[in-house]
Amino acid sequence: MKQNNITPDPIVSEKKTSTGIEDTGKEAKMVVLQSIGYPFLCNLVENPKIEIFDNELFELYAREQWIGYKVEEGSFLFDQKLLPDFAFKVIKTHPDNSRITKNTSILLMEVEEVREVKKIESNLKMTDVIGQERAKTKCKIITRYLQEPESFQEWAPKNVLFHGTPGTGKTMLAKSLSNELQVPLFLVKATSLIGEHVGDGARQIHDLFDAAAACAPAVIFIDEIDAIGLDRRYQSLRGDVSEVVNALLTEMDGINSNLGVVTIGATNNPQLLDYALRSRFEEEIEFVLPDEEERRAILEMYVKSMPLPVAADVKKLVSLSKGMSGRDIKDRLLKVALHKAISEDQDVVTWDNFLYALKHHEKEKNEPKDMFA
Numbered sequence: 001m002k003q004n005n006i007t008p009d010p011i012v013s014e015k016k017t018s019t020g021i022e023d024t025g026k027e028a029k030m031v032v033l034q035s036i037g038y039p040f041l042c043n044l045v046e047n048p049k050i051e052i053f054d055n056e057l058f059e060l061y062a063r064e065q066w067i068g069y070k071v072e073e074g075s076f077l078f079d080q081k082l083l084p085d086f087a088f089k090v091i092k093t094h095p096d097n098s099r100i101t102k103n104t105s106i107l108l109m110e111v112e113e114v115r116e117v118k119k120i121e122s123n124l125k126m127t128d129v130i131g132q133e134r135a136k137t138k139c140k141i142i143t144r145y146l147q148e149p150e151s152f153q154e155w156a157p158k159n160v161l162f163h164g165t166p167g168t169g170k171t172m173l174a175k176s177l178s179n180e181l182q183v184p185l186f187l188v189k190a191t192s193l194i195g196e197h198v199g200d201g202a203r204q205i206h207d208l209f210d211a212a213a214a215c216a217p218a219v220i221f222i223d224e225i226d227a228i229g230l231d232r233r234y235q236s237l238r239g240d241v242s243e244v245v246n247a248l249l250t251e252m253d254g255i256n257s258n259l260g261v262v263t264i265g266a267t268n269n270p271q272l273l274d275y276a277l278r279s280r281f282e283e284e285i286e287f288v289l290p291d292e293e294e295r296r297a298i299l300e301m302y303v304k305s306m307p308l309p310v311a312a313d314v315k316k317l318v319s320l321s322k323g324m325s326g327r328d329i330k331d332r333l334l335k336v337a338l339h340k341a342i343s344e345d346q347d348v349v350t351w352d353n354f355l356y357a358l359k360h361h362e363k364e365k366n367e368p369k370d371m372f373a
Contacts (some may be wrong), residue, residue, distance in 0.1 A: 026098035030105045030214030031071055033062075036087040051226050061104045071072045072097045072362040094215035095185060105214035107207070112197055122175035122185065128299065129176055130326065131294035135162075137178060138285045146217040149260035159252050159263045159280050161225075163270040164287030167327025170266045173287075174221040185217040186211065190227040193244050201244035209251045209258060216260030222248075225265035245277060250281040290329075295321050298329050307337055311348040320358055332361040 011014060066077055071093045081084040088108070100106070126136060141157045149156065164168040170185070178185035186208060193208075194201050212218040226240045228248070252263060264280065290298060296318045303310050321329050336357035340348045 012097035161281040169323030202247035205247035
């Protein structure tokens with residue numbers, strides 16, 4: 001078990017400055033905990049489930065005994081008051097390797113909740129997103145806001161909608177924004193916000209925004225938002241998700257300030273979104289299919305990393321990939337052709353392999369599909 005790097009009495013280990021202010025190094029803005037139970041009693045007793053009915057009271061209780069403790073993701077904290085040696089695992093802390101102070105927000109979440117609000121790590125850069133220059137230009141306002149949120153106030157671009165053909169880089173751009181600005185990214189699928197019981201979905205929405213606000217500046221990226229935000233005309237298709245949508249609208253309306261938090265919704269079908277939800281987005285950014293030069297750049301980038309050399313003219317591949325997204329070029333053209341060559345014990349990927357991949361792709365496109373699947 002990974003032990004927490006602390007002294008038995010954290011207050012004794014604190015350093016004092018000449019002004020008397022505690023010098024604890026980096027301050028933990030947020031700590032997300034998961035209850036583990038009694039690790040030293042193994043199976044001798046049943047580990048109780050912790051339910052928090054007042055989050056503010058739990059934070060006060062937790063900070064009182066753990067203030068000054070140094071925490072890092074994967075370490076453990078032990079409750080030595082109400083439940084002797086009851087363990088909590090640190091699922092997330094921002095920044096990592098920091099100390100709990102009187103200002104630290106401490107959240108207790110179940111395993112499935114933690115999974116939904118876990119920060120996504122990425123090393124993507126803006127230059128990795130080929131094309132989409134108009135989208136990148138529009139994202140400058142998001143960049144500026146996350147760099148200096150206090151100066152924007154009511155002018156903040158808090159809710160932005162990414163829309164366009166699948167595979168055109170919506171998620172990649174969000175990841176690159178987060179990485180280049182070094183701000184946390186909370187990426188969730190809209191369908192994962194629908195709980196099994198009444199109240200589950202709304203609680204997940206509020207926990208998600210609480211987690212982001214606690215370590216702001218931060219980005220929340222809700223993929224496939226149309227899965228819960230379909231127009232009411234499609235009520236029979238979307239099911240009873242009004243609770244989730246209402247909770248999302250409440251957060252997007254800014255009932256809580258959520259300073260320094262940008263919510264990005266992504267959809268392939270913006271015209272199907274409910275008006276009440278779509279109207280909350282102050283900015284809509286469209287992602288388009290790559291043009292000829294952009295397809296050339298995408299092909300050249302991916303071909304370099306393929307495990308077999310390509311014995312085909314890139315110019316021909318540019319023409320062959322017309323109408324494809326960046327993801328289609330990688331997964332439907334290059335990957336299928338590569339796998340075909342390997343399955344036939346070839347040493348290179350040939351033009352015939354690419355023609356096979358294109359034929360396979362066209363067949364998939366022409367198969368009837370449920371647009372709401």
